[in-house]
Amino acid sequence: MEIVMSVLAGLLFMTGVYNLLQKQLLRIVIGTALVSHGAHLTILTMGKLKEGAAPVLTDGVENYTDPLPQALILTSIVISFGVTSLLLVLAYRASKINHTDNMEKLRGNDYE
């Protein structure tokens, strides 16, 4: 199961990086979202996908799932959600003011 998850995370990274390398701004934003999904899947997989009860001490239960990756992934999801929404607003605003959403044309010059 871990192998399948790793391959999936790799696919997400791959498509994410492909989108990051595009010129259109919106594609780049989508690329960052895909990369962060890949990172989150990696966290979940790296703690080993154990099957077992919720990590609460009860009698008679031997197998517990690992709670730490879940805590980490939750924090990371919230952060990437916040950054992505900020990035969307900023991309909208930047393309409005600079009159283009093509990264090739957003290079700028030395004196401003």
Add this chain to the structure above:
Amino acid sequence: MSNLAVLPIILPFLAGILVAFFHKNLIASRIFSIIATMLHLALTIFVFLNVQESGSYVLEVGGWEAPFGIVIVADPLSSLLTMTTAVVAAAAVIYAPKSLSRIQEEFYFYSFFFLLIAGVNGAFLTGDLFNLFVFFEVLLMASYGLIVLGNGKAQLRESLKYILINLFSSMLFVTTISFLYSVVGTVNMAQAAERVGEVEQQGVLTVIGILLFFVFATKAAVFPLYYWLPSSYTVPNAVVSALFGALLTKVGVYSILRTFTLIFNYEVGLTHTLFIYLAMFTMIFGVIGALSTNNVKLIIAYNVIPAVGFMLMGIGIFTETSIAGSIYYLVHDMIIKAVLFLLIGAVTYAAGTSDLKKMGGLIHHYPVLGWMFFLSTLVLAGIPPFSGFIGKLLLLQGGLNQEEILIVIVALISSLGILFSMIRIFIGGFWGAADIMELPKQKPSLGAMTWPIGILLSLSILLGVGAEMFYPAVSSIADYVMNPELYIESVLKE
């Protein structure tokens, strides 16, 4: 008393939230911000002195015991850096009202400022790798707010690139932490260090270490990854550039210093040699960049890069002398970079342009500014007896003791290049006849801009002239950093 460790994070955090409630009332928010930064400064000095006297403070957040919960560790190194941060913050907050436009100040400059300080302090103080990522995000979020503040065309354009590169490296950071977790089963720095030591850093751990280095190198602007820095540090307001130049790259350098002295210190021949070469290229390319342009802001921004090279050189050489040099240089550079960005803000404010070719003869109109600029040039380039010299001396001494001749030569030549790039601004901007530039009839008065710079600059000079006073503390911190078992013991209490 262990709650003292977390106060340097809590205080600016609370101040940032409180000041948002009266953001339209400029006078109240200015007074409140000055009081809060002064309190913060006093607090960090108190923490530093206490830590020097009685050893590290460790706070186990929420009462969870060390390897299981998050720990906040105020040890000699991190308390020294929070103190320096507080000094820079205090100068920036006094400088801010003059430099920012009314609208920038009203739209939550002070909130972002305090949150940035909270994030920087958090990154210095935390003893947990994942928590380090969270504090990186806190300070990056605040910096995203600061970099677009003002809504200029160039600002929006450059902030996009800044956010994208940081977002990508953050995601790499999370992935790397998950790799580390899968191998050593912990994200607590002290426990990770202990477990990496038990297996003597086998193959895969070195790979994880290098990955982690590249994450921090992106934040610190080390050689192949510095390209985002110059333009994004020049577009925002001078105060914001000063905060970025003084604090953000140094957080990256601190993280490299911490992880590669504490956790990944068993394959020195591989990792630390790599650092020496990267440091060399960082210096060379930074100096070439600084010499390549006539935009004064860009010259200063490029000068951030060779300084990172110097600190990385100390970490790469990895002896007690060179680490002491790195720490001395870190403190020196935080202060002098703030001075330079604030100074160049005042220069462009007075001259009305950042093009060196259009400037000239400023010293007739602003003599104090001119001499301060000249002094800070000497401090930056490391002319004795100023503070840059002491740091570089220790670094070069460490390098010669280890017979790393090449890096020593490159360091010396790039110091010369730094001096040349700065003197170009002084000659082009300040020398010449009084009437080269057409200044407006009503010369803009600099007023409150000069004296925070003056205080920072005199502090920096004191750091060099009074080196005998400060060196024992720095050397004891270097001794502490080179003995990671002290850190592990203080956190895990075995």
